[in-house]
Amino acid sequence: MIQPIVLGIETSCDETAIGIVRGRTLLANVIASSVEEHARFGGVVPEIASRAHLEAMLPSIQRAVTEAKISLKDIDAIAVTAGPGLVGALLVGVASASGLAQGLGRPLYGVNHLAAHVSVDYLTHDKPTDPTIALLVSGGHSSLLQVDDITGSITKLGATMDDAAGEAFDKIARLLALGFPGGPAIDREAQGGSPAAIDFPRGLTASQDWQTRPYEFSFSGLKTAVARYLENTPKFVRADVAASFQEAIVDVLLLKALAACKSTGINSLVIAGGVAANSRLRAVAADRCEKAGVELRIPAAGLCTDNGAMVAALGSLMLSSGRPATHGAFDADSSLKVEQVAL
């Protein structure tokens, strides 16, 4: 059977990203990032991101179609990130996708960015992962999810009460003068340091927290502890700080994710989102999941950070499971809840 071709458009933050899949096969994954334009501000500037999306959209679609060796009329459906994200940035994607869908006379799926992060694993591991626990760790979100059906049934077990995991990486990287985005920089710096050098706090892991907030995260105490350590230690070893900070985050994320697997009896864990690219998280997760008898899936490192393939993957799954396309014109929803997989 010939699988349908789906084009996915992602513009929720600073990446204009177009992915094309045929069924579960990745045909093209084009990413135009405006990250360098934001670097000097230490974070993403919404107006700059929106303008960059406008400029990059058409050339990126053209590149993706060429890379996939198809023509526009071969596309069977279009999927676009409808939220959550920066509203002006999302709108560029939604408007472009609507125009393309209308022009080609094809169905359009307005999908959830967070569900798309999880669903991209289907391009790496072809086994269905429902039900699974999903640890979603990105720059804007950190949540533990129970996924019974990635196309329609996601339950939030818990989330961060303050910073997202990626945000914590970015903030600590700034304190260590490692630049933006901080995650990859800390990952590299930590290779030369000891994860046991400094015993940084593990937020919400005291015994009463396991009773009241087993699946919530908090990284603000960790951030303060690192800042205080740097103030009080003039001759700090940067690689040790990076490795020990990273270890504290990785430890808490996996403690909670594996506790969720245990209490739900679901022996499958997907780790998704930008922070899932972290090499230490991937290594410790593999080790602990093996010991716990939990099947671990992490998308290929290049598919963890924002991309269009993840949006196309979710669109493809929606299409193949017979889910209806998004009806009529729709708006971007900057605060779309993770439980709402599509509009």
Ligand code: KG4
């Ligand atoms: O999923 P993503 O690309 O965008 C959002 O939806 O937020 O995640 C971006 C976040 C950034 O905070 C970045 O620092 C972090 O993912 N990140 C990493 C790594 N690569 C990206 N964090 C830790 N280690 C990495 N290797």
Ligand code: ZN
């Ligand atoms: Zn993301």
